Amino acid sequence: MHYTNSINTTKPNKNPISSERYPIRILHIVGGMNRGGIETWLMHTLRNIDRDRFHMDFLVHTTQPCAYDDEIRTLGSQIISCPVDRFQPWKYSANFQQILQMYGPYDVVHSHVHYFSGYILRLAQRSGIPIRIAHSHNNTSCVEAKAIWYRRLYLDLMRTWIDRYATLGFGCSRQALVDLFGCTDNIHPHLQVLYYGIDLTSFCDPVDTVAVRSELGIPKDAFVVGHVGRFEPQKNHVFLLDIAAEIVKREPKMYLLLVGVGSLRADIEQRVTKLGLGDRVIFAGSRSDVPRLMRGAMDVFLLPSLYEGLGLVLVEAQAAGLPCIFSDVVPEEADVVKPLVNRISLSQPASSWAEAVTTASQSEIVKNTRKQAFNTIEKSWFNVCNQVNELQSCYTKQLYPNL
Incomplete structure (x- = not known):
């Protein structure tokens, strides 16, 4: 394999080479x-x-x-x-x-x-x-x-x-x-x-947290766990809901924000009702403003995927300064801002995941890292x-x- 070690942080090169045929x-x-x-x-x-x-x-x-x-x-x-x-x-x-x-x-x-x-x-x-x-x-x-x-x-x-x-x-x-x-x-x-x-422009725009949460029907003082992903088996929504049910026991103000569409959405909606989480789960659908939702609505990002090629949304979540709790099958290259990431085995029970989520939201190390996260992604x-x-x-x- 070929890996390039140096990073060029300049804008994409627009200086043509004379012997090339364009475009x-x-x-x-x-x-x-x-x-x-x-x-x-x-x-x-x-x-x-x-x-x-x-x-x-x-x-x-x-x-x-x-x-x-x-x-x-x-x-x-x-x-x-x-x-x-x-x-x-x-x-x-x-x-x-x-x-x-x-x-x-x-x-x-x-x-x-x-x-x-x-x-x-x-x-x-x-x-x-x-x-x-x-x-x-x-x-x-x-x-x-x-x-x-x-x-x-x-x-x-x-x-x-x-x-x-x-x-x-x-x-x-x-x-x-x-x-x-x-x-x-x-x-x-x-x-x-x-x-x-990822285009970092959207991560620089000012965000009104109260307004974003109001649009989604989420109280301004809620503890919001976010997930972005298709409603397909790979993303492991069933286990994600089990984790959410455990988080509610520890944090009564929890809301779960799910962004995405997919073939399993109806099944997941039924499971939400079965678990008694109907008033705590927001189905946001397909969105063009994911960076805005990450920065304006979410407190923690959760990704218990069964497998991933990389997990681009994890990089976006780190650019937004969110603590990220995710499965250990995700490639290590996704760990860009180390203090923000926490890998957990899928063999661990939902209660262990829930504990990690609530603990991450209270960590002073995480809070101090959020301001530096964007700069780290920008240089990567x-x-x-x-x-x-x-x-x-x-x-x-x-x-x-x-x-």
């Missing part, structure tokens, strides 16, 4: 551009990349409109639909190749759909795309270890195709890189960790300015290796 055209492959970790990172990148030198389009596997579609078009990029029919994969192949002909030529196909990237990069290679990137955003090894035989055959085939057809491999963390590429050493120069970058690789410079450099070096 370098990149096609990103995603499920859909709704609000999620991958999609939010891509939007930070699109907003901050030098759009005179790099043009980004998005091929999505849905026909439904998504949250970021309008902004993407406003920024001069295209949303191109190419639905997946797993029972008729040849249709996807024909549509994909037709899209490359209609909307191309593209210099780069950058795929973010984990194992399915193998099939996509194979199609891209057959269409003559010179730079083909597989990007790992998750560590699903604990889930795939239990896969049935035909799923394992699929995974083996996709790994083979990724190894054969990817000219570059990214991982949002070391664990994510190992999960998709199986690499644990430094002998593969075409593989590297590329950390997510998670500042979007640093990350975009790195990504621009990767695209350019891949396409123009002799420069």
Whole structure:
């Protein structure tokens, strides 16, 4: 793996290299551009990349409109639909190749759909795309270890195709890189960790805490535990509610603020009622102002995920100065502001998690660290300015290796 040690805190580089052909055209492959970790990172990148030198389009596997579609078009990029029919994969192949002909030529196909990237990069290679990137955003090894035989055959085939057809491999963390590429050493120069970058502008805006809480129906003196994540099994909402039920026993003024959407929301709402937490849980839905909610409403951030590629929301929560209680399966790279983070094993009971949450909110070390947290994130690789410079450099070096 390749890791860059120095950090450049300057704005994304806009000085062109004379022998480059402009713009370098990149096609990103995603499920859909709704609000999620991958999609939010891509939007930070699109907003901050030098759009005179790099043009980004998005091929999505849905026909439904998504949250970021309008902004993407406003920024001069295209949303191109190419639905997946797993029972008729040849249709996807024909549509994909037709899209490359209609909307191309593209210099780069950058795929973010984990194992399915193998099939996509194979199609891209057959269409003559010179730079083909597989990007790992998750560590699903604990889930795939239990896969049935035909799923394992699929995974083996996709790994083979990724190894054969990817000219570059990214991982949002070391664990994510190992999960998709199986690499644990430094002998593969075409593989590297590329950390997510977040736009810190929203973390500088003034916030009226009383107004934000009032909008959400939360009393100004409440103790608010926050969570941002899709209502899907990975995020472990059932256990999160068990923790909340334990916190209420220790802190009667507790409110739980849940930001996100997903297929399990109705089930979680039913469990909230069953636990008697109906008046203490706020379902905020999909939000464009997560930094504002973190800074204006939350006291502690809670993330008991079953697995994560990195956990971008944890970095955002640290930028907001929140103490973070999260599962120890989250990659260690997410521990940016050390005094704010507390890892707990998922084998620990909900009562232990609840104790950690209430203790963190009262810690003087945490309170003293909040003021410095933003500066720490700003100087790190998670500042979007640093990350975009790195990504621009990767695209350019891949396409123009002799420069």
